[in-house]
Amino acid sequence: MIKKLTFALVAIAISVATYAQSKFEWKEASGNGYKYKYVTNDPTQARFYTLKNGLTVILSPTKKDPRIQAYVAIKAGSKTDPATNTGLAHYLEHMLFKGTDKFGSLDWAKEKPELDKIDALYEQYNKSKDEAQRKAIYKKIDSISGVASKFAIANEYDKMMAAMGAQGTNAFTSFEQTVYTDDVPSSALDKYLAVQSERFRNPILRIFHTELEAVYEEKNRSLDSDGSLVFETLLSNLFQKHNYGQQTTIGTVEHLKNPSLVEIRKYFNNYYVPNNMGVILSGDFNPDEVIAKIDKAFSYMKEKPVSKYTFSPEAPIAAPIVKEVVGPDAESVTIGFRLPGNKDKDVLLADLVGQVLTNGKAGLLDLNLVKKQKLLRASAFTYPLIDYGILYLSAAPTNGQTLDEVKSLVLAEIDNLKKGNFDDDLIPAIVNNIKKYKIQSTENYGNRASDLMDAFTSELDWKTQVAYVNDLSKIKKEDVIAFANKYLGDNYVAVLKRKGERKDLVKIEKPAITPVETNADKQSPFVKMVNDMPATPAKPVFLDYGKDILKSKLGKAEVLYVPNKDNSIYRLRFRYKTGTLNDLKLPLAAQYIQFLGTDKKSAEQISKEFYKIASSFNISAGEEYTTVMIEGLQENFENAVKLYEDLVLNAKADDKALVALKARIAKSRKDAKLNKGAIMQGLTSYALYGAKNKFNNVLSDADLAAVTSQELVDRVKNLNNYEQTVIYYGPASITELTSKLAPLHKVPATFVKAAEPKVFKQVAQSKNQVLFTNYEMVQAETRWVRNTETYDPKNTTLVNVFNNYFGGGMGSLVFQTIRESKALAYSTYGVYASPSKKEDDYYMLAYVGSQADKFNEAVGAMNELLTTMPKLPVNLDLAKGQVKKDLETERITQDGIIFNYLGAQQLGLKEDIRKQVYSSVDKVTLDELNQFHQSHFSGKPYTYCLVASDKKVSMDDLKKLGEVKTISLEELFGY
Template sequence: MRLKLLLAIAAMGLGMSAHAKEYKYVTVPGDMMQTRIYTLDNGLRVYLSVNKEKPRIQTYIAVRTGSKNDPAETTGLAHYLEHLMFKGTKQFGTNNPEAEASLLAEIEQRYEAYRKLTDPEARKKAYHEIDSVSQVAAQYFIPNEYDKLMATIGAEGTNAYTSNDVTCYTEDIPSNEIDNWAKIQADRFQNMVIRGFHTELEAVYEEYNIGLTSDSRKLFATISKMLWPNHPYGTQTTIGTQEHLKNPSITNIKNYFNKWYRPNNVAICMAGDFDPDKTIATIDKYFSTWKPGADVKQPTFAPLPALTQPKDTTIVGPEAERVWMAWRAKQANALQADTLQLLEDVLSNGRAGLFDLDLNQTMKVQRANGGTELLRDHGAFFLMGTPKQGQSLEEVRSLMLAEIEKLKKGDFPENLLPSIINNKKRSHYQLLESNEGRADMFVNAFINEVDWKQEVESINRISKITKQELVAFANNFFTNGYVTVFKKQGVDSLQKKIDKPAITPIPANRDMVSQFVKDIQNAQVEPIQPKFVDFKNDMTTLSTKKKLPLYYVKNNDNGLFELVFFYNFGKSADNRYEMAADYLRYIGTDKMSASDLRQKFYELGCDWSMNVSAENTTVALYGLSENMPQALALLEDLLQHAKADKEAYDKVVGLTLKNRSDAKKSQGVYFNYLYTYATVGKRNRMTDVMSEQQLKDTDPQVFTDLLKGLANLKHRVVYYGPMAEKEVAGLLDKTHVSAKKLADVPQNKPYLEQLATTNEVLIAPYDAKNIYMRMYHNEGRNWNPEDEAVIEVFDEYFCSGMNGIVFQEMREARGLAYNAYAAYRTPSWKDRKEFFLTHIITQNDKMNDCIAHFNEILNEMPVSQAAFNIAKEAVTKRLVSARTTKIDIFYEFLTSERLGLDKSYNELIYKNLDKVTLQDIVNFEKANIANKPYRYIILGDEKQLDMKALEKIGPIKRLTTEEVFGY
């Protein structure tokens, strides 16, 4: 249908003249988000969608430029700039912009000279001079003032990301802070100043180091180069090269900013609780002075060389082996995207696609999936497979190609296409529930230049694609012109070690506050009144005729439901249930095979899951409410009549053992195991699993009996959906199988954190250029609910976020890490203990500096009244704008129940928040954190670490990989 052009009159009510400006906007009939799309006079695009669920707004500012637009001689530039956008302007981030300006100009020129030097000694001398000038400039720098501004207005999720075609800046703000947010962002995007450059560069390099052990990143870079060999998608990566990362150009960054960061190349995307008429007027008020760019047209590139024959390559890395394949596709805004989306779901929708049923369900491979990557200039269709134990990558590729051949022959069920449409509608409903999901759609449409009408009508168009058309497309699309990357395990000899630079820490200047920040702090906004969950009124508690406790929350928004059977026991009581949950996905009943069941659930637009955590077990059913009765009957039949299958069980055991082996090869996963072992002990939530021998010796009938036996154990039922209470209770009485008298559940044997009251070092081996390290202290402090407000403010002030002391000192001032934080953990059960930890990922030769400075700020915490005020204000605004809704009402009730509270956890904090002072934070830190012994938990290659320095800390305990994983 033709787009409607409507008029909206902005009635600001802020002393404006009677002749308020009229703002034209575009809408699309049938758009469930009721999106308004404005284009201001300077070309700035604004997408607005109202969602009144809670008084918060997801904001994205998307710039249509990314690593594709990087100059070839300074790759990584777009990503650099993303980081530098947090450093401030002439109005904030500095206490004297005039005095600072000449020093920043000198630093810029020195970097231009430095990047051209090749002699190591000359470079060292030049870098020392840059560091010296940076120290002088730093006296005027107020680090993290942007983050202080965001904390002041109660923002969450302060971050940004860069990809091939986009750089996007994200904030989740309270609904009463639109004016302050717009004022800050308009200044930021028009008047960015580059400062604190050399320490931020080092943080970016640490980000690069983290990626060195990510084989997925290497896989994508390699396959992109094969697909697009003469386009920036293939010739340069977002993070950039080592050489370019160490030889940056501030001049190039400024030129890039001035070219691409223009209003006619930017979109503001907002979803949440706001008045769109007032909001667009506010945006225009602050952003209208932003001058459009003379040329923001995207660059064009030579046509891609033909790809008519298969091409293979092999890369190596530390993680598990896998194979990726890809075919070229058209760009994101081509209508081909509709067919590709349908194609993706026919092959790999996670439940009933060809890969799902023929490869994953039958366990012919460890796992396999496929999907599209549609970018602004080009696209691709990917297949990804991981081999079983003893299986070759070539065999995995052959199996995936065989499924492509089935697709090309039309060898899939007739009802699959309508089922896909059903599930796409369900997914769309779910997306609409999220402000972030809505805003993400806006960003993608803007960056890829997809007309909003085309986006809104996509499901309708896809629903009209026939099986015959899809098969014809598949035959034309899946030709021999594909590429393959075999990722094998091994050591990448091309990785280079980079020594840490000689950086003099810059001062944090946290007591300094610019006038701009003061103005924002003093700005008067209409307050949001806190609204905490009321368990008696927001959730109905009743019993079914079978005496099952039912917790009911009404869904008044859409036709989706969630039904959860909740059991108060988990793997700590009996670790066999975890295996039973895994096994259940691969078996059927005496009437329906596992594949039949998957297809039936998918046809109904419903799905189920069974999750076994440390201390509770849930069986959940969710999807389209209209089909809930049939889906529940199917699930009950599966649980009661699951048919043990020895052949399937043996394959599940094989997959389980392979997954365990693969876990040891991932640096991040390995560290999670190490940390859990070091803090809980040999028996913990990650290692308390059935042994290989137990798995092989167990009759699979044991697991089907456990599943059937759930009907005899005490449990609660949780429902969120559009059905009436009596209707839900009646359906449960009719369909849900449960014994007349329910037995007590197995007794949990909790995994409890150990005391850590002496200095010691636990180290496990992993060959990498960086280490993961945590410091852990636990003296068995009892939980006190009256301390929660102090702890919450302490966490904001010291531990987490870019405005916290840890981030400022470890990253901003010293460039020691990309990832650094601390946390004071309180228990989820009232009778358990509190503990404290620090976390950092850093280059091997920075370990000593990290340890020394962590101890320095722990033992003598920097104290700042100004920083405390901001932290407390951030916590306050976050709490007053928080809302607990949907099924989360039950889970917050559960948290309160475990803690022995008669109110919500947030309300407990808010009740005591006003009384919290800076001295309370200081006293708390001195009593519980300062000058305490710590257990240092390190994953790394000790051949590259200063072990003598670690010996001075305390006794070193070397752990083997087998000890850490328990197998």
């Protein structure tokens, strides 16, 4: 996969109390004969080792969960792709899942000659320009690939990892990193290291042409993404020499369809060397023991010089560059400023500038544009890379606005930044909020590992990351102003995304691919060896609702409490028994309150006050419950609750704010109708509940227009009169909590009963039907929906095993068949979804996203699996083992304990259902699973939900599946 861009700061958390007096220095130490470096006052306690062959090992032990987040990271990505073979680093990432000469093969001696033939044919194919000759070569590739696949075992890597209890097995490629990720039980670390050291020893590029199609389907998904188009356009204009802009991570269509296995191996040999790689682990382990194991596992690797990427500096942008792109999704404006690379002395200021512009509460864009509802949305962040950085601004118009007006509004806030038109105390407030964020980030071993990995691949000094907030707090307002004036002039690129039909999409003929063997029921000796390695499983920990949750009363309200024994963060919720099924105006009221002030404070002042004390509040209206959440540092608990309660009690209706909100909602509604994800969501709800369903249970345009300010304010003020539960996770004792909360939050003596809720019943599928909505796109996205029977807790074990076996992961039947064998899709799954309430039904939800001209084959492949389920005993053992190992290492903690309890209540359960699953999972048989499949799915009617272009799929083909209903956007959305 390609890494989705995450713009969270890399720096790791540090306890609030340590900032002022702490010193951050590199120190050296040793343990078990290995020298390592560490940074003083680093709460991750990370150790940095460099082995004899140059391999970096970073270990961050924490014993909260019996699991380890593991990364193998290579400091190379699409930036170093050859110009003649873009997308190569990403290709290679996919192929690292295919095995070596020891695993992934039934008979390497017989497989190798066939793979050598395929290698040679691809070189011919790559060089040939004659279309007839290319087709003939490809036919040979397909034929020999079929022969070679008889000796291959697909997905052995995924199956090994699943068998040891791994989660999140995947990989991603970006500009400067290729990273392989697994979350494994601590007891399976020896197995994990055995697999990883073998994986990188001699990777074999087998089952290549079907994986190539999967990558191309990934390219299709990017072609259907307006966001990808905008991002690529922005970068190509910001960086007219550097590969950040001149090469995309996924590569060009031409290069994807003309791969060179020789070049892929060359890339591996050049960059996958120990002095360019890191093994990063965080979790429950002894670092002195683990470093010796890693050294032994990877000692075969030999250090080699690595060529650094060189580039000519970009010329300054002398005048604004404005580009326009079109696509079917909603309109937007994106602006980018080029900044220095991540080691520049100004990089800390760049981070802060992004926060001054937008931090969700009190930034310039937040207060001046979003809070005042001048735009639909607006945001800014800095995106630092090694050679350059980007200040990335994005905004969307509200009703009646032009994109030029949006651009002007955003640039006006850049001018405010340059003039220093922001509060003097904004920077200290940002620092306080980052402190809170960083406290939260250390709570999870996965976050620790991710931060350490990002710093490694970004070539950042970990000392500066640990000292991040300390250094940030030294920055003055005048420094920010100077930075803005230095870097943010007329030297920007703006991309105006307009609605329209793209004319530049490349038409690609689907290749003639014969499905390859996956040998899903076979196993190599290496896999058996790994599976047989000793491992003492962790003992499962189940919740005892009577002991793990403390209960009290606040007046008539029940208080559910779990203590935070780790840090000073609290989360307080008021959960009111009324929701959208009772009142469609509640979500509107929840939105409206954020734009209101009181007789003493404006809405902007209230936002600033919350932000200054590193606190926030949010009101969200769900189907049955409306929840208010207030969170922050415990020292500010009373101030935050007072701020919220004062707002609710004294909120002043503001007609002007409501007019602006209605305009923004009207624009959001228009935009939703342009979003294919929202359209698919609507079709799925239609399939589950019928024409009137939960998705289109919204205020009509006329009802929305008629809503008054006062009735929304009244709803907010009346919220506290409904039956409520107080939920708290934090460091205060339950006695302290109730005593502090009692004078601040007045619970009424008698609760008001909410209006009778609207009831939506799931519809039975009595015949096959197709729900179709037209959308201009490259792919055709199809979902299968079938409601079955009412919830029964006795089915829980069987459902969990079935999902793992049938279609819930990369080792499942669905993935192996539709992607690995037939190369029909990049993304596909098939899961039996359990309801959240005891009176609701289970339903089947299957999905294939394929190139439109593969639609018939893709649908046929899924229907075949839904009709006849292959019986593979090895896969069943794997599925049961996954369920069991997940339960052994799952730890439900913090306020997750309370929400698990509330979820169990909705299902009518008195105790943690996981206990029942664990005790019964070993008893599930293949006959039982097959009978379950036959009785629930085989030969049964389905509703097909299809989003595709009517120019690319045939209505006659759809009619073969069932009765076709073309659903208009008005029917779908309810407005």
